[in-house]
Amino acid sequence: MKRRYLVLGLITTAFTSFGQINKKNYTKKDLYHTDVEVVFSYYNQNNDHSAVTGGIGTEDLQVYVTHLSLDNIKDSVRTVHFDLGFDVISSASTDNIDFVLSSASKVDARIYTSLGYNRLMQDKQTTWGINSSFSIESDYLSWGQSFSISHLSEDQTREVSAALQMYFDDLRWGRYQFDGIRELVYPVELRTTKWFDNYRRNSYNLALGLYQTINRRMALGIYPGLTYQSGLLSTPFHRVYFADNSKQVERLPDSRLKIPIGIQLNTFIGTCWVLRTHYRYYWDDFGISGHTLNVETPVKISRVITLTPFVRLYNQQGSDFFKPYAEHVISQEFFTSDYDLSKFRSTATGLGFRYAPYSHKGRNTLKALDLRFTHYERSDGMIANMLTLVVNYDKEQKSQ
Amino acid sequence: MKPSLLKYLLLLFFATALASCQMVKPYQRVYLNDYEMRPGYSGARGFEQYVFTIREGSSGGGGAKTSGGCGCN
Numbered sequence: 001m002k003r004r005y006l007v008l009g010l011i012t013t014a015f016t017s018f019g020q021i022n023k024k025n026y027t028k029k030d031l032y033h034t035d036v037e038v039v040f041s042y043y044n045q046n047n048d049h050s051a052v053t054g055g056i057g058t059e060d061l062q063v064y065v066t067h068l069s070l071d072n073i074k075d076s077v078r079t080v081h082f083d084l085g086f087d088v089i090s091s092a093s094t095d096n097i098d099f100v101l102s103s104a105s106k107v108d109a110r111i112y113t114s115l116g117y118n119r120l121m122q123d124k125q126t127t128w129g130i131n132s133s134f135s136i137e138s139d140y141l142s143w144g145q146s147f148s149i150s151h152l153s154e155d156q157t158r159e160v161s162a163a164l165q166m167y168f169d170d171l172r173w174g175r176y177q178f179d180g181i182r183e184l185v186y187p188v189e190l191r192t193t194k195w196f197d198n199y200r201r202n203s204y205n206l207a208l209g210l211y212q213t214i215n216r217r218m219a220l221g222i223y224p225g226l227t228y229q230s231g232l233l234s235t236p237f238h239r240v241y242f243a244d245n246s247k248q249v250e251r252l253p254d255s256r257l258k259i260p261i262g263i264q265l266n267t268f269i270g271t272c273w274v275l276r277t278h279y280r281y282y283w284d285d286f287g288i289s290g291h292t293l294n295v296e297t298p299v300k301i302s303r304v305i306t307l308t309p310f311v312r313l314y315n316q317q318g319s320d321f322f323k324p325y326a327e328h329v330i331s332q333e334f335f336t337s338d339y340d341l342s343k344f345r346s347t348a349t350g351l352g353f354r355y356a357p358y359s360h361k362g363r364n365t366l367k368a369l370d371l372r373f374t375h376y377e378r379s380d381g382m383i384a385n386m387l388t389l390v391v392n393y394d395k396e397q398k399s400q
Numbered sequence: 401m402k403p404s405l406l407k408y409l410l411l412l413f414f415a416t417a418l419a420s421c422q423m424v425k426p427y428q429r430v431y432l433n434d435y436e437m438r439p440g441y442s443g444a445r446g447f448e449q450y451v452f453t454i455r456e457g458s459s460g461g462g463g464a465k466t467s468g469g470c471g472c473n
């Protein structure tokens with residue numbers, strides 16, 4: 001009797017039971033992130049070696065930089081990068097090109113933008129990227145294009161990368177004047193001669209990289225490069241004074257080959273100290289060679305605050321074409337009095353402050369706030385100061 | 401120290417460093433993934449690197465871009 005009721009109960013249960021109804025009351029939504037970086041910088045310098053006035057005269061310069069950088073991370077495969085920047089440049093030396101025409105150039109503006117796309121390939125180890133850039137100043141227009149590829153080893157301890165960058169520049173003045181006149185601008189008293197036929201400058205850079213993890217706390221990067229420039233490499237409004245009291249526009253070769261190699265070794269020491277070291281050797285066929293040593297020691301004074309004192313030492317052998325004011329002889333083929341190409345040593349020291357709070361899972365998250373001050377001194381007397389503020393936050397969005 | 405000896409010592413150092421590379425598992429990368437351990441010059445470091453390429457003859461080698469833009473002020 002009991003067995004009969006049990007069988008009846010099981011049959012009834014079997015016929016009345018049902019599974020969950022697939023109501024499909026959800027829609028699949030992908031999350032994507034936009035990494036936003038806003039940079040504000042202030043730069044000032046002063047010295048009395050302006051190339052505009054032949055190696056003498058003021059180099060007083062202030063630059064105010066505003067720069068927005070967006071990385072739109074669609075998923076783990078695709079990233080779109082966008083940059084937009086606006087610099088206001090107040091230059092006393094540029095004002096000495098022409099006291100009439102260039103008076104407006106005492107305050108100049110530089111606008112630049114770039115758009116890039118990176119994609120991780122199916123092997124999850126190779127990433128390729130493409131980037132286009134554009135930059136404009138009153139006396140300069142530059143188009144850039146770059147291609148990059150990187151490969152991460154299977155155990156993620158080694159990354160090799162290569163990037164080819166190309167810049168196509170136009171050095172004619174008058175970009176912000178809409179009357180259609182664009183021409184190379186020479187110093188006012190030297191405009192009776194057409195010094196250059198070419199106004200274009202092309203640059204091709206090959207940047208290679210090997211990033212190798214040494215152990216849990218140490219990583220090494222090796223960065224060789226090769227740059228070839230051709231076209232108008234002289235700056236047409238730089239004066240050169242000769243020993244015989246004559247005067248001409250700066251003249252440099254129409255091609256330049258640059259070979260840098262950089263080595264970076266980063267080490268995490270203990271629980272709160274990082275040692276960042278970077279050495280670079282540089283050589284070019286203008287006769288310039290240089291040694292750069294950069295040492296930074298970020299110290300994590302709490303879990304969210306890092307202080308970074310740093311020092312950068314640089315030693316440059318000057319170009320064969322450089323001589324100071326009124327020391328060139330007229331028989332020379334190439335000549336410049338631009339002290340950036342002279343023999344000098346420089347020292348940059350400073351302090352960085354970084355506040356990086358814990359990330360929160362919200363729609364907008366402040367990732368980091370960076371403040372960095374740099375004091376720069378060059379052995380020819382130049383003194384410069386830089387102050388940079390970077391605000392970095394992450395914006396999370398849902399695709400529709 | 402002679403420059404050639406320094407060169408050999410540097411070479412020896414990097415050869416030793418590369419040869420002594422250890423396998424690092426994903427859960428052991430906490431120090432390597434730290435922001436300050438990133439290679440290159442990102443964030444606030446980028447602007448000063450750009451200035452150095454203008455004010456000095458050298459450029460490239462893991463720093464800022466090596467050309468494009470005037471920088472002639």
